Amino acid sequence: MFEQLGLIGCGLMGGSFALALKRAGLVKRVVGYSKSPSTTERARQMGVIDVEAPSALLAVSGADIVLLAVPVAATEATFKAIKHLVTPQTLIMDVGSTKRDVVDAARRVLREHVGSFVPAHPITGKEVAGVEHADPDLYAGKQVILTPIERTLTAHLQRATEVWSALGCNVLQMSPESHDAAFAAVSHLPHLIAFAMINGISSQDKGRDYLSLAGPGFRDFTRIAASDPKVWRDIMIANKEELLAQSKIFQRTLQAMELMIASGNGDALEDLIGQASETRAHWRMASSRPHK
Amino acid sequence: MFEQLGLIGCGLMGGSFALALKRAGLVKRVVGYSKSPSTTERARQMGVIDVEAPSALLAVSGADIVLLAVPVAATEATFKAIKHLVTPQTLIMDVGSTKRDVVDAARRVLREHVGSFVPAHPITGKEVAGVEHADPDLYAGKQVILTPIERTLTAHLQRATEVWSALGCNVLQMSPESHDAAFAAVSHLPHLIAFAMINGISSQDKGRDYLSLAGPGFRDFTRIAASDPKVWRDIMIANKEELLAQSKIFQRTLQAMELMIASGNGDALEDLIGQASETRAHWRMASSRPHK
Known part of the structure; x- marks a missing residue:
């Protein structure tokens, strides 16, 4: 007490x-x-x-x-x-x-x-x-x-x-070092991506129209994009090395998938999507485990 | 009937x-x-x-x-x-x-x-x-x-x-053309990003540890990454031109934010995050409006 x-x-x-x-x-x-x-x-x-x-x-x-x-x-x-x-x-x-x-x-x-x-x-x-x-x-x-x-x-x-x-x-x-490396990957990068994606869409002439059509997948994916600007500005700058390293890994993975899409390589693309889908389907938030 | x-x-x-x-x-x-x-x-x-x-x-x-x-x-x-x-x-x-x-x-x-x-x-x-x-x-x-x-x-x-x-x-x-342009932006791109981000994390030596620490923001952001591989392989290849165009716009926006983070330009970064945050905070899913 x-x-x-x-x-x-x-x-x-x-x-x-x-x-x-x-x-x-x-x-x-x-x-x-x-x-x-x-x-x-x-x-x-x-x-x-x-x-x-x-x-x-x-x-x-x-x-x-x-x-x-x-x-x-x-x-x-x-x-x-x-x-x-x-x-x-x-x-x-x-x-x-x-x-x-x-x-x-x-x-x-x-x-x-x-x-x-x-x-x-x-x-x-x-x-x-x-x-x-x-x-x-x-x-x-x-x-x-x-x-x-x-x-x-x-x-x-x-x-x-x-x-x-x-x-x-x-x-x-x-x-502190292990913490910042881990959260760059699973928290800071998703926020950065969500902010960038929203801005990328709304910068387009038809951006407002596009947003008006979005459904529940978009809703959940972008929920974190509504987060507090000052809080997230500070986090990203404070953890910039780890965040930029994670963003580089992400873009490399994204570009590998883009190549498969561009060339119509459906088998390779399905493999990569399958890996992601399986990883995510088996993932459980630690906190949802019963507290001991 | x-x-x-x-x-x-x-x-x-x-x-x-x-x-x-x-x-x-x-x-x-x-x-x-x-x-x-x-x-x-x-x-x-x-x-x-x-x-x-x-x-x-x-x-x-x-x-x-x-x-x-x-x-x-x-x-x-x-x-x-x-x-x-x-x-x-x-x-x-x-x-x-x-x-x-x-x-x-x-x-x-x-x-x-x-x-x-x-x-x-x-x-x-x-x-x-x-x-x-x-x-x-x-x-x-x-x-x-x-x-x-x-x-x-x-x-x-x-x-x-x-x-x-x-x-x-x-x-x-x-x-059909307007449909495919809009959904490349608000659905197909988010799915591609979510798949790539999960794979980018799990490709790292400590990827499993990182995933075990992730919280509710990650949970919602990556929910769509568990989607069906065959369905999404087909969608991405069928709509490849629009999807790749949207991915390019997204990466340009992401890289502009990365530059601000790298140079510690907090004011410019806060502005961009603020734009995204405001856009998302005011967004409403059309379907949640009462049906007329």
């Missing part, structure tokens, strides 16, 4: 964490700060937070657990804003989709207190942003990846694992 | 049509044929068809409505198999995802009876194939595109419109 959650960033991810923590009876009081005062006010009106803090530093004041839920490029500035009130007793976590840049920022800014920071990436989200979409069930049944470094304090890592487990999450650990 | 549906291809699309037509009380008897006798037998056991026909021709014998629900490359051979029993009174439709190739096959084979054929593309589907997934609700609330040619008989076009409307579909008309 925590006395006070200091929530920095009261949007979808942060707001949902606060609601989940409250519902689980794990926190007495949530003090929240958002860059936009209207967001902070809205979060209080909705009962997502109990107290509005006028600064990130004041949200941390008195907190024994702190969650950073800001676009990843804002992580370093946020650490700077709060570092004077960070103690070895404070558990600090984030929810960023990239981990190397976040860990680097923590090392640079938190210095001797870097052990209080447990980098976290919950594998969940919605294609709509903002505190009005905050949902206490957002994390339930999902995976959370923790990427501790050698200086992370074991006690904090343990508490972080307990908190996410109490919210119904399946908690995994890996290095 | 029809006396007899001759169903050629008792898979997901054909089986669902038979079930929907029966439930709506629009047909007295369904005679079905599939290339695989075990499929035809299964369809009869499930009540999807009433009588198993030993050939496509015998499925058409006595039918006043015929549905071709076969991979598009099998259309011409199917027309050849049935043409001797086609009369001006028979309404023939298909459910293929490409229309120019199907219309060309109808002209070549049906000749003076081509007016009986009303090319149809229902914008629906599932990522699982086979009669065991046939569903009388598959077409309800979805769009159906009819692509008549100048020789299509008005009476048949009218009856086709009535049949699909009676199944709860929103019926549109366009030329």
